[in-house]
Every structure is written in structure tokens, then in C-alpha cells.
Amino acid sequence: FNPALDAANTIAPGVFLRQVKMFHIAADWQAMRDSGFAEFDSLDFSTGLPAGLVLPYDRNHFIFDIAAVNQKNPERTTLRYYLHGFDNGWSPPTMSGIASYPNLPAGDYILYVKACNEDGVVGPGQELFRFRIRPPWWETTFARVVFVLLAILIIFRIIRFRERKL
Numbered sequence: 001f002n003p004a005l006d007a008a009n010t011i012a013p014g015v016f017l018r019q020v021k022m023f024h025i026a027a028d029w030q031a032m033r034d035s036g037f038a039e040f041d042s043l044d045f046s047t048g049l050p051a052g053l054v055l056p057y058d059r060n061h062f063i064f065d066i067a068a069v070n071q072k073n074p075e076r077t078t079l080r081y082y083l084h085g086f087d088n089g090w091s092p093p094t095m096s097g098i099a100s101y102p103n104l105p106a107g108d109y110i111l112y113v114k115a116c117n118e119d120g121v122v123g124p125g126q127e128l129f130r131f132r133i134r135p136p137w138w139e140t141t142f143a144r145v146v147f148v149l150l151a152i153l154i155i156f157r158i159i160r161f162r163e164r165k166l
Contacts, residue, residue, distance in 0.1 A: 083111050
């Protein structure tokens with residue numbers, strides 16, 4: 001073996017999402033939709049992931065199992081991930097392909113991942129998963145309007161009651 005003849009790996013590793021777990025259990029998207037715990041447009045045939053996923057506020061604990069494809073030296077491949085809508089920036093490089101996000105608040109999220117090979121070649125951040133978590137009913141605009149109207153009504157009733165006592 002002659003190290004001088006060993007060419008640098010100029011090919012950025014590809015990334016893909018192996019599995020999505022919710023509350024430490026592999027997500028069965030079809031069963032979740034059938035039971036009313038998830039809404040989505042369709043399942044992607046190649047990845048098995050739902051398109052247009054919308055979840056209720058209490059389905060908010062995710063574990064993403066991410067894999068990188070590097071034919072030359074897979075054990076030295078590092079990953080960085082970024083959950084748009086939650087993270088402030090990219091995660092530090094890690095050899096682990098597990099990204100855990102417990103207790104996500106209501107909002108829209110997009111998981112981006114990029115991988116770096118043993119020679120420092122980094123691929124572009126790829127969008128792997130997109131989803132939305134709905135707010136609980138008491139945090140919706142409609143509920144807040146009702147709460148404000150009820151508060152005004154209660155205050156008005158208290159004032160009218162006190163006026164009648166005088």
C-alpha cells in the first residue's frame with residue numbers, strides 16, 4: 001500500500017432518513033391516520049414517509065434515525081442536522097445518526113441533514129422530513145377570542161352587579 005497513491009474522496013456522502021420514531025416507537029403512519037392521530041396527503045413510496053404530515057399537539061416527541069452513504073470510509077462519516085422551526089443552527093458534527101427532539105411546541109418543522117466524509121467534503125443540507133404540530137385547542141386564535149370575550153362579559157356583569165347594589 002502506498003499512501004501517496006491514495007486519492008482524496010471528493011464525493012460528498014448522501015443522506016437519507018431510515019426511520020422516524022414517536023415516543024421511542026417506530027411510527028406506523030397509516031395506523032396513525034386510521035386512528036385519527038395524524039393527517040397527511042400521501043405516503044412516499046420510496047421512503048414510506050408521509051407528505052403534508054399534521055399532528056396534534058400531544059404527538060410531539062420525535063427521534064430521527066439518519067444514515068449517510070459513503071462508499072469509501074463510512075465509519076468516518078459525520079452528520080449535522082438542523083430542525084428548521086426549532087433549532088437556532090446546525091448541530092455539532094456527530095458520528096451518531098440519531099437526532100432526538102422531545103416535547104416540540106406547536107409549529108411547522110423541516111428536518112435538514114448534511115454529511116461530511118473523511119476528507120472534509122460536505123454535502124449540501126438536504127430536506128428529509130417536513131411536518132406540522134397543531135397547537136392545543138386553548139391556544140388557537142378562536143379560543144383566545146372567546147376567552148377575551150368571556151373576560152369582557154364577566155367584567156361587564158360585575159360592574160352591572162355593583163351598580164345595582166348602590
